[in-house]
Amino acid sequence: MNILLIGSGGREHALAWSLSASALCDKLFIAPGNPGTAQCGDNVALDVTDHRAVIDFCRVMGVDFVVVGPEAPLVAGLVDDLKAADIKAFGPTKAAAQLEGSKAFTKDLCAEFGIPTATYRRFTDAEAAKAYIRSFGVPIVVKADGLAAGKGVVVATSFEDAEAAVDMMIGGGLGQAGAEVVIEAFLEGEEASFFALCDGRTAIPLGTAQDHKRVFDGDQGPNTGGMGAYSPATVLTAELQDRAMREIIEPTLAGMAARGAPYTGILYAGLMLAAEGPQLIEYNARLGDPETQVLLPRLKSDLLTALLAACDGVLNTVSLQWKDETALTVVMAAKGYPGPVEKGSDIRGIAAAETLPGILVFHAGTKQVEGRIVANGGRVLNVTALGATIGEAQKRAYEAVDRIDWPEGFCRRDIGWRAVEREQG
Ligand code: AMP
Numbered sequence: 001m002n003i004l005l006i007g008s009g010g011r012e013h014a015l016a017w018s019l020s021a022s023a024l025c026d027k028l029f030i031a032p033g034n035p036g037t038a039q040c041g042d043n044v045a046l047d048v049t050d051h052r053a054v055i056d057f058c059r060v061m062g063v064d065f066v067v068v069g070p071e072a073p074l075v076a077g078l079v080d081d082l083k084a085a086d087i088k089a090f091g092p093t094k095a096a097a098q099l100e101g102s103k104a105f106t107k108d109l110c111a112e113f114g115i116p117t118a119t120y121r122r123f124t125d126a127e128a129a130k131a132y133i134r135s136f137g138v139p140i141v142v143k144a145d146g147l148a149a150g151k152g153v154v155v156a157t158s159f160e161d162a163e164a165a166v167d168m169m170i171g172g173g174l175g176q177a178g179a180e181v182v183i184e185a186f187l188e189g190e191e192a193s194f195f196a197l198c199d200g201r202t203a204i205p206l207g208t209a210q211d212h213k214r215v216f217d218g219d220q221g222p223n224t225g226g227m228g229a230y231s232p233a234t235v236l237t238a239e240l241q242d243r244a245m246r247e248i249i250e251p252t253l254a255g256m257a258a259r260g261a262p263y264t265g266i267l268y269a270g271l272m273l274a275a276e277g278p279q280l281i282e283y284n285a286r287l288g289d290p291e292t293q294v295l296l297p298r299l300k301s302d303l304l305t306a307l308l309a310a311c312d313g314v315l316n317t318v319s320l321q322w323k324d325e326t327a328l329t330v331v332m333a334a335k336g337y338p339g340p341v342e343k344g345s346d347i348r349g350i351a352a353a354e355t356l357p358g359i360l361v362f363h364a365g366t367k368q369v370e371g372r373i374v375a376n377g378g379r380v381l382n383v384t385a386l387g388a389t390i391g392e393a394q395k396r397a398y399e400a401v402d403r404i405d406w407p408e409g410f411c412r413r414d415i416g417w418r419a420v421e422r423e424q425g
């Protein structure tokens with residue numbers, strides 16, 4: 001079959017790598033893709049915000065199945081429009097993608113269906129929000145309701161910070177996304193990510209991961225989209241995963257179906273492993289980036305078959321097989337990230353890195369210019385390694401990183417430190 005994958009980051013390179021390996025895949029198109037995805041299929045310069053253009057492309061090229069990587073096209077209703085045009089598409093509808101698109105929607109769903117999450121209130125009035133903060137105390141968490149490209153959450157340890165966050169968000173600092181805020185209790189514990197593949201009624205686990213959000217070693221400095229990740233996240237024991245399925249994922253599917261918005265696609269649950277059990281921090285309606293770059297290299301089963309089964313509502317017939325190995329990815333970013341970065345610097349040595357055992361280099365923000373690979377964004381490469389242990393995966397990943405010659409880039413040198421320490425006892 002012919003497939004169109006939407007997106008252009010490291011997540012999409014990993015997806016393209018998996019999908020193109022399927023015996024069911026004849027032709028893979030990626031829109032807009034990157035130089036990494038171009039090794040797996042044909043990049044096409046489609047404007048994916050123009051749903052009519054995407055539909056026309058599918059008709060002309062005989063695309064049988066569309067896989068949507070990022071959240072923006074999901075929240076914009078691309079899957080709805082494709083389905084209305086009789087084109088099979090993987091990902092939640094616009095109504096179902098509210099689980100990522102609106103934090104207030106998700107919190108209300110949790111309250112209605114008894115899903116464990118931090119206590120919260122919703123506000124559109126800044127003074128009322130501040131009065132609540134004063135009565136609640138700190139630490140407290142202020143969240144913009146809508147999509148805010150990673151800038152919508154403030155964990156405040158002082159009243160001043162909490163109130164400033166309210167003023168910034170309700171005052172329009174994040175545009176429409178902050179017009180409503182959710183204020184919630186601060187949860188203590190270790191964070192881990194849990195992924196489930198959903199067909200509207202049935203969910204199956206799609207692996208676990210932990211990422212490193214802070215830009216510098218030792219989890220210091222500003223938050224980023226993720227500087228590295230590893231999978232599996234051993235803190236999410238089999239027992240905790242069962243609880244997450246029973247107490248969080250399954251009631252969410254039931255709740256979404258009851259609301260007339262059955263959830264088909266990936267549910268990416270950000271969990272806090274609190275003393276009383278897993279608590280939902282937030283949902284994403286897609287795979288994580290860079291978490292996908294460590295989930296998919298461990299998957300033995302055919303990804304495309306599983307995604308099709310989710311679309312066809314037959315996930316109850318699917319069971320996924322995984323490699324025993326651990327995967328770890330190191331994000332190489334342009335100096336200055338997560339602030340402004342220079343584009344266009346030369347990157348050499350990717351092929352040399354890939355000759356090492358168990359190494360995959362996924363492209364995130366690169367561009368091909370006259371046969372050279374140059375940096376074209378903040379997060380640029382994801383150097384992924386498989387290993388028998390997390391320690392081995394980490395060692396291999398950094399050996400590969402050291403073969404990449406890119407003076408204008410940097411990476412954290414301690415990805416996986418918590419898990420490596422745990423493993424070494
Ligand atoms: P989110 O964008 O919702 O994932 O939030 C970004 C980060 O803020 C999370 O990964 C957590 O580290 C932190 N965070 C969000 N909500 C809470 C909470 N209720 N308690 C503690 N930390 C939180």
Ligand code: GLY
Nearest residue numbers: 225226288289290
């Ligand atoms: N790595 C975090 C995310 O994909 O949202």
